[in-house]
Amino acid sequence: MNNAAIIIIGNEILSGRTLDKNSNFIAKRCSKIGIALEEVRIIPDIEKKIIKVVKEFSKKFKNVFVTGGIGPTHDDITAKAIATAFKRKLILNKKAKNLLIDYYKNTHFELNKSRMKMAYLPAKSTLILNQVSAAPGFKVKNIWVMAGVPKIMQSMFLNYVEPKLKKGKIIIAKSVKVDIPEGDIVDILNNINKEFVSIEIGSYPFFLPPKVGTNIVFRSKDNKLLEKCIKKFCSILKSNGIFFSVAKSI
């Protein structure tokens, strides 16, 4: 199975201070390249919790994306936790060290001992380069560890993670917006469901009075079948006098 899961490490998410947008970014990219994202876990900056989830997910999923906790401060414990999880030493990675040296040469900041902490990674890590601020993420086994800052995480993911992931057959998602509440189209949906069993059909009501209605999302790897299913659904809506609009691919 070409599947994946995300681990978000961050007290700031659990306290409500920060809205997590990293998992949505990764989720969208996974959809685009045909990887099935099966779970997201948001956990606190507690080493033993990180170790437990990392070990569990490493066995369960083909790819595990981790964000957060790789900076220079006392609360950045991800590298150490992952080294412990896989019984590897935390060592000064020479390539990471050189990246930091090159980067800080050209800034007015000093590559002090604290910053050098960011070059200590689990032994035999593969680097995930950071085009924004040099300090790299890393990959151990099937665990991809990226920064928590969205701008840096996104750059790491797009430039160094995604190109190395095995692409799957893309799940195409198309949606139809229906101008009535979902409670009025359940029978229609059930019939469509029975006729097109291989298509995943989701019903998402929205309630923003005076706008009340439902987005029906159809998902499949088979575009022809998807089109056929949507065409049938729309023809039933039409014959029932229900207003709707077909959205572009999403």
Next chain:
Amino acid sequence: MNNAAIIIIGNEILSGRTLDKNSNFIAKRCSKIGIALEEVRIIPDIEKKIIKVVKEFSKKFKNVFVTGGIGPTHDDITAKAIATAFKRKLILNKKAKNLLIDYYKNTHFELNKSRMKMAYLPAKSTLILNQVSAAPGFKVKNIWVMAGVPKIMQSMFLNYVEPKLKKGKIIIAKSVKVDIPEGDIVDILNNINKEFVSIEIGSYPFFLPPKVGTNIVFRSKDNKLLEKCIKKFCSILKSNGIFFSVAKSI
């Protein structure tokens, strides 16, 4: 421990189509009333996965908040999954039925069989009323099940869940914005950490050039100690010529 966890049920979150804002809302409310949110899990609309996580969390946490999957359509399987998890029957809840009857009397929509499905709840559920669109959430054991639509979930939480939760001592969070990268204040932070061991100190860099800096968040139940710690931190910043600003309580 007055702790809690959240289960977000939703393929639409895992596909990246929808950005989850429900967990951030609940996280903020938990912080406000002194409940420690310890984990968030986002899982797909798959009955056996829902059952597994609900059973695990019910044992592990004092309160479990679940959102999503309680509507009238085929993909709304939360009530059935929770009934199965706790070996209860899914029965027509009379109070829920009457709420639906009263509500639909005053709309131009029909209370059809599909909508009546929303009154089928696990036996011995306590209702969580819905001031927006009548169909209630429910509580079984320590599991609070709410709608997935944010407007409805928020109304349920504020009006019917939060008043029934045991309040804890509030964790006060205050932050100081420092106008330099976190790599330049690590030693200062480490010293403060050693002096104020009971205070949780988080360091959150931001990177929005030309704005680069760090938010330091101090969290504690003891406001006096918190103030003392922040005062000390600020005096060290000042003596090092570092610019900063103290934010209001967050």
